[in-house]
Amino acid sequence: MARKLTRPTVYGVMAEFDDPTHAVAAAQHARAAGYTRMDAYSPFPIEALSEAVGLPKNNLPLIVLIGGILGGLGGYLMQYYLSVWNYPLNVGGKPLHSWPAFIPITFETTVLGAALFAVFGMLALNGLPEPYHPVFNAPDFALATRDRFFLLVEWRDPKFDRAVTGDFLRGLEGVKGVSEVEF
Amino acid sequence: MSSRRIDEPHDWTGDIHTTPNPVIQPGHTFGSVTDKISALVLFKRTPLGWWIGFGISFMLANVLMMTIGYLLLKGIGIWGNNQPVGWAFAIINFVWWIGIGHAGTLISAILLLLRQNWRTSINRFAEAMTLFAVAAAGIFPLFHTGRPWLAAYWLFPYPNTMNIWPNFRSPLMWDVFAVSTYATVSALFWFVGLVPDFATLRDRAKSRASQIVFGMLSLGWRGSARHWHRYETAYLLLAGLATPLVLSVHTIVSFDFSIGIVPGWHATIFPPYFVAGAIYAGFAMVLTLTIPLRKFYGLEDFITMRHLRNSAKIMLATGLIVGYGYMMEAFTAWYSGSEYEGFMMKNRIWGGPYRSIYWLLILCNVLAVQVLWSKRARHNVWVLFTIAMFVNVGMWLERFVIIVTSLHRDFVPSSWGMYRPTIFDFSMFFGTIGLFLTLLFLFIRFLPVISIFEMRTILPQAALDEEALES
Numbered sequence: 001m002a003r004k005l006t007r008p009t010v011y012g013v014m015a016e017f018d019d020p021t022h023a024v025a026a027a028q029h030a031r032a033a034g035y036t037r038m039d040a041y042s043p044f045p046i047e048a049l050s051e052a053v054g055l056p057k058n059n060l061p062l063i064v065l066i067g068g069i070l071g072g073l074g075g076y077l078m079q080y081y082l083s084v085w086n087y088p089l090n091v092g093g094k095p096l097h098s099w100p101a102f103i104p105i106t107f108e109t110t111v112l113g114a115a116l117f118a119v120f121g122m123l124a125l126n127g128l129p130e131p132y133h134p135v136f137n138a139p140d141f142a143l144a145t146r147d148r149f150f151l152l153v154e155w156r157d158p159k160f161d162r163a164v165t166g167d168f169l170r171g172l173e174g175v176k177g178v179s180e181v182e183f
Numbered sequence: 184m185s186s187r188r189i190d191e192p193h194d195w196t197g198d199i200h201t202t203p204n205p206v207i208q209p210g211h212t213f214g215s216v217t218d219k220i221s222a223l224v225l226f227k228r229t230p231l232g233w234w235i236g237f238g239i240s241f242m243l244a245n246v247l248m249m250t251i252g253y254l255l256l257k258g259i260g261i262w263g264n265n266q267p268v269g270w271a272f273a274i275i276n277f278v279w280w281i282g283i284g285h286a287g288t289l290i291s292a293i294l295l296l297l298r299q300n301w302r303t304s305i306n307r308f309a310e311a312m313t314l315f316a317v318a319a320a321g322i323f324p325l326f327h328t329g330r331p332w333l334a335a336y337w338l339f340p341y342p343n344t345m346n347i348w349p350n351f352r353s354p355l356m357w358d359v360f361a362v363s364t365y366a367t368v369s370a371l372f373w374f375v376g377l378v379p380d381f382a383t384l385r386d387r388a389k390s391r392a393s394q395i396v397f398g399m400l401s402l403g404w405r406g407s408a409r410h411w412h413r414y415e416t417a418y419l420l421l422a423g424l425a426t427p428l429v430l431s432v433h434t435i436v437s438f439d440f441s442i443g444i445v446p447g448w449h450a451t452i453f454p455p456y457f458v459a460g461a462i463y464a465g466f467a468m469v470l471t472l473t474i475p476l477r478k479f480y481g482l483e484d485f486i487t488m489r490h491l492r493n494s495a496k497i498m499l500a501t502g503l504i505v506g507y508g509y510m511m512e513a514f515t516a517w518y519s520g521s522e523y524e525g526f527m528m529k530n531r532i533w534g535g536p537y538r539s540i541y542w543l544l545i546l547c548n549v550l551a552v553q554v555l556w557s558k559r560a561r562h563n564v565w566v567l568f569t570i571a572m573f574v575n576v577g578m579w580l581e582r583f584v585i586i587v588t589s590l591h592r593d594f595v596p597s598s599w600g601m602y603r604p605t606i607f608d609f610s611m612f613f614g615t616i617g618l619f620l621t622l623l624f625l626f627i628r629f630l631p632v633i634s635i636f637e638m639r640t641i642l643p644q645a646a647l648d649e650e651a652l653e654s
Contacts, residue, residue, distance in 0.1 A: 021648040027408075028652065040408040043213060043383070044639040048647055050412040060416045064424075075360075082340060082348045091350055104357040104435055108364040111428045115368045115421060119375055122417035126410045129402035136405065142386035144406045145379070147213035 010162060011134035011181040012154040014141075015169040020046055022174030023149035027052035029172060030153065035165075037157035041135065041150040049149075063121035064114050071113020076106040137182045152181065207304070207641060208484040216485075216638045220631050221387045223480060229628060232479055237624040243617020250610045251326060259329045261607040268590045268602035273327040275582040276612050278436055279464065280320035280619075281362065282457075282578060284369070285429055286465020287313025291372060292425035295418075301493055303641050304485040307634045308476070309469055310373045315622040316468075317366045319615040324358075326611075354438040361435040368428055372421050375414075378404050379636040433461045440585065446527040447589030450515060456508030460578060463501035463548075466494045467574035472623065474568045476632070485633055488562065495561045498574065502552035505581075509549065523594065531588045536601065541584050547577025 017023040020042065027040055031052055038053045079102045083089070088096050123129070135141060135152060144150055153165050162180060169178045207216075254261055264271035287309035294302040328334045336343045338359045349356050381401035388394045404410070437457035440448035470491060477486040516528035531541055551573035560566045587602050626632070639645055 020645060021651050024647060025652055041406045042408060042411065043217070043406060044379075044636045044645065045411040045415050046408070046645075046647070047412075047415075048652065050408040053408050055412060056409065058413060058416055060413055061420065064420050078340060079351045083351055087346060087348055089350075091352055094352060098352055101352040104354075104431070104438070105351060105360045107431060108357075108360040108428075111424050111431075112364045112367060115371055115424050118417045118420045118424070119371045122375075122413050123402065125413050126407075128404065128410075131398070131403045133403060133405055141405075145383040145386045145404075146217045 008155050009183070010155060011137075011183050012152045012157075012160070013162065013165045013169055014135070014138045014179050014181050015151045015172060015175050016140055016177045016179075017149040017151070017174055018147065018176055019174055020049070020149055022172075023151060024048045024052055026151050026169070026172040026175065030151065030168070033168060034159050035153050035157050037154040037160070039135075039152045039154065041141070041144040041152070043145055043147060043149075053151075060118070060121055060125060063125075064118045067117025067121070068110050068114035071116075072106055072110035074113065075109025076102055078109075079105060134181050134183050139179050140177070148176075207638065208487065211484065211642060213639050213642065213644065216642065217383060217387070217635055220485075220633050220635050220638070221384055223627075224384060224629060224631055225388055225393060230479070233624065233628060237621065237628075240617050240620035240624055243613055244621045245614075245617070246610050247322075247614025247618055250607055250614055251322075253607065254326055254611075255331075259327060261605065262611075263603050263605045263608050265600070267593045267598055267600045268587055270586055270590065271602050272604055272608040272612060273323040274439075275579065275586055276615065277320050277323040278457075278582045279579050280316045280323075280615065281365075281436055282433065282461035282464040283468045284313040284316035284320070284365075284465065285433060285458070285461035286469050287311070287316075288365075288369060288372075288425050288429040289462055289465065290469070291376070292422040292429065295422045296426060299493075300641055301489055303637045304482075304487075304633050305469065305473060305490055305494075306637070307373075307376060308473065308632050309465075310369065310376065311623065311626045311630075311632075312465075312468060312472065313369050314366070314373060315619045315626075317362065317369065318622065319619045321362065321366070322615060322618075323611075354435065354442045357435045358439055361432045365428060365432045368421070368425055372425060375418060375421065376634055376637075377630065378402060379406065379414075380631045380634060382406065383635050384631065430458055433458045445589050446516075446521070446523040447512075447531070447585065450512060452508055452511050452515070456505065456511075459501045459504035459508065460581060463498060463505050463574060464578035466498045466501070467571040467578070470494050470498070470567055470571035471575060474564055474571075476627070480627070480632070482633065485638065488564075491564065491567055492561045495555050495567055495570075498570070499552055499555040502548065502555075502574070506549040509545070527589060527592065530592055531584065535588060535592065537584065537588045537591070540580055541588070544577055544580040544584055547573045548581060551577070 015026060017026065023040060023042065024046065027038065027049060030038055031054065036054060040049050040053050042049055080097060083098075083102075084096045090096075094101075135150075138150065138152075140148060141150065151169070153160060153169070157165075159165070166178055166180070169175060262272065264273070287306075290302050290309040291306040291313075295306075325331045325334055328337060335341045336345075336347070337349065338356075340348050349359075378401060381397050382404035385394055385397040385401050388397055434454040434457065437453035441450055441453040443449060473486055473494075474491065477483050513528050513532070516524040519525075529535075532538060551570055554560045554566065554570060560570075591602055592599050
C-alpha cells in the first residue's frame with residue numbers, strides 16, 4: 001500500500017450520466033465490484049444514490065438533540081440566575097422562581113439552539129464552506145447542478161487503479177463519458 | 184429520509200403528474216426548469232414593470248425612513264396613541280405583519296412534514312415573504328420604545344453597568360424571544376434552502392461578478408450524495424423545529440393581550456384564534472403576491488391554478504376558524520356574566536363609536552370568504568385576488584378592533600377616551616408596506632423565486648426506475 005502514502009496525480013476517475021436511474025445502478029455495480037471510496041454528485045437529493053455510495057453514520061440528529069438541550073437549559077438557567085440570584089426583584093408579589101412564567105422563553109431558546117446546531121452541524125459535517133474541490137475540474141461538472149449525474153471513484157480506494165477503474169466505469173450502462181479528475 | 188420524493192406510498196395528494204391539475208405543466212426537463220428559473224436572475228432583462236414597481240415601493244420605504252427620522256427627533260407623541268389607548272397602530276401593525284409571515288413557515292415547514300408536494304413551487308417565495316414581514320413587524324415595537332438605542336437592555340438580558348435585567352414574567356419579554364427566534368430560524372431555513380440553488384446560479388452565471396458572489400454564497404456546494412444525505416436530514420429537522428415554533432410565536436403574541444386583565448383581551452381562546460388568523464392573513468398575502476408574480480414573470484407553468492386553489496381552500500378553512508373565534512368571544516362575554524366583558528362586547532358591536540369598524544371586519548373576514556365555497560370562484564384568479572384583498576384589510580381591522588375598542592372604554596367612565604390616528608401613524612404603516620415590497624422586488628430580481636432543486640425532484644424524470652435497480 002506504499003503507493004497510497006504519496007499524493008497521486010489524479011484525484012479519481014469520474015463517470016457521467018444523464019439519468020438518475022443509471023447513476024444509481026452504476027453506484028450499486030461499483031459497490032458490488034468492491035469499490036468503497038466513492039462519491040456521487042446529483043442536482044437534487046436521491047436517497048438511493050446516497051445509500052449506494054456508502055453512507056457514513058449520520059450524527060446530525062444527535063447534534064441537534066444536544067443543541068436543543070443546551071438551548072433549553074441555557075434559557076431556563078439564565079432566567080433563574082438573573083431573577084433569583086443576580087438581582088432578586090419582587091414583581092407583584094410573585095415568587096422569585098416563578099417557573100411557569102419561564103417556560104415560554106425556555107421553549108424558544110430550545111428551538112433556537114436546536115436550529116443553530118442543525119444548520120451549522122450540517123455544514124461542519126459536510127466540510128462546508130469549501131471553495132475549492134478537485135471535482136470542479138472534471139469536464140461538464142458545472143452540469144452537476146443542472147441535469148447531470150456523476151459517479152467518482154477516489155484515489156484513496158484500495159482497489160483504485162487509473163486504467164482498470166476507468167475501464168470498469170466505461171463499461172457501465174448509460175455512461176456518457178469517463179474522465180480523470182486532476183487535483 | 185428524503186421527504187420530497189414523489190414515489191412515496193403515502194402521497195395522498197394523488198399522483199401529481201396524471202391528475203388534471205398538475206403542480207407543474209408537463210414537458211419540462213431538469214434542464215428546462217433550471218434554465219427558466221435561473222434566467223430570471225442571470226440573463227433576462229429587468230422588465231420595465233419591475234423598475235416601476237420597485238420605484239414606487241422604494242419611495243414608500245423612504246416615507247418610512249422620514250417618519251422614523253421625525254419620530255426620533257420629536258418622540259412618539261407624533262402618533263395618536265395616548266391614555267387610555269396606549270397601544271394602537273404600533274401593535275396593530277406589528278401583529279398584522281407577524282401574522283402575514285406565518286403562512287411562509289406553514290408552507291415551507293408544515294406542508295413539508297405533511298408531504299404536500301404542491302408546496303414546492305411557492306415555498307421559497309413564501310419564506311421570503313415571512314422574513315420581510317418579520318422585518319417590517321420588528322420596526323414597530325422597536326420604535327414604540329421611543330429610544331431604540333436603549334432597547335438593548337430593555338428588551339434583551341444585556342449585562343449593563345446598572346445591573347438591571349428585564350422582567351422574564353412579562354409576556355412582552357416572551358414576545359421578544361419568540362420573534363427574534365422566529366426571525367433567526369426563518370432566515371436559517373431560507374438560506375439552507377438556497378444553498379444548492381446558489382450553486383446552480385454559480386455554475387450558470389456568465390459574468391465574473393455573479394460567479395464570485397454566487398460562488399461565495401453557495402459555500403462550495405457540489406451536490407455530493409453524502410452532503411445531500413445530511414442536508415435532507417437537516418432540512419427535515421429544521422421543518423420539525425419550525426412547526427412548533429410558528430405555532431408558539433403567534434400564541435405568545437396573543438399572550439401579550441390575554442395575560443392582561445383588560446376585558447376583550449383576557450380570553451383563553453386567544454392563542455388558537457390568533458394562530459388561525461395568522462395563517463388566514465398569510466395565505467391572503469401569498470395570493471396577493473403570487474397572482475401578479477406568475478402573470479408578469481410567466482411562471483404559470485410552475486405556480487399553477489392548483490396552488491392558487493389550495494391556498495384558497497386553506498383560507499376558507501382558517502377563515503371559518505376565525506369566524507368561530509369572533510362568535511366565541513361574544514359568547515364568552517355573555518356567558519361569563521361579567522359586567523365589564525358584557526359592556527365591552529355590546530360597545531364593540533353596536534353601542535360604541537367604533538362599531539362600524541367591527542361590521543367592516545365581519546364583512547371582510549367572515550362574509551367575503553364564503554364566496555370560496557363555490558368551485559367557480561376558486562377557479563377565477565380575479566375573484567381570488569379580490570377576496571385576498573378583503574382578508575388583508577379584514578385582518579388589519581381585526582387587530583384594530585381587539586386593541587382599540589378594548590382600551591378606549593376604561594373601567595371608570597372618567598377615564599374614557601377616543602383614539603384617532605395621526606398622519607404619522609399612517610405614514611409609518613404605509614412606509615412598512617413600502618419596505619416590504621422593496622425587499623420583495625429585490626428578492627425577485629436577485630434570487631431564484633422558486634426552489635430550483637426542489638422543482639427537479641417533482642419532475643417525472645426524477646423517479647427512479649425501480650425495476651432496473653437492485654433491491
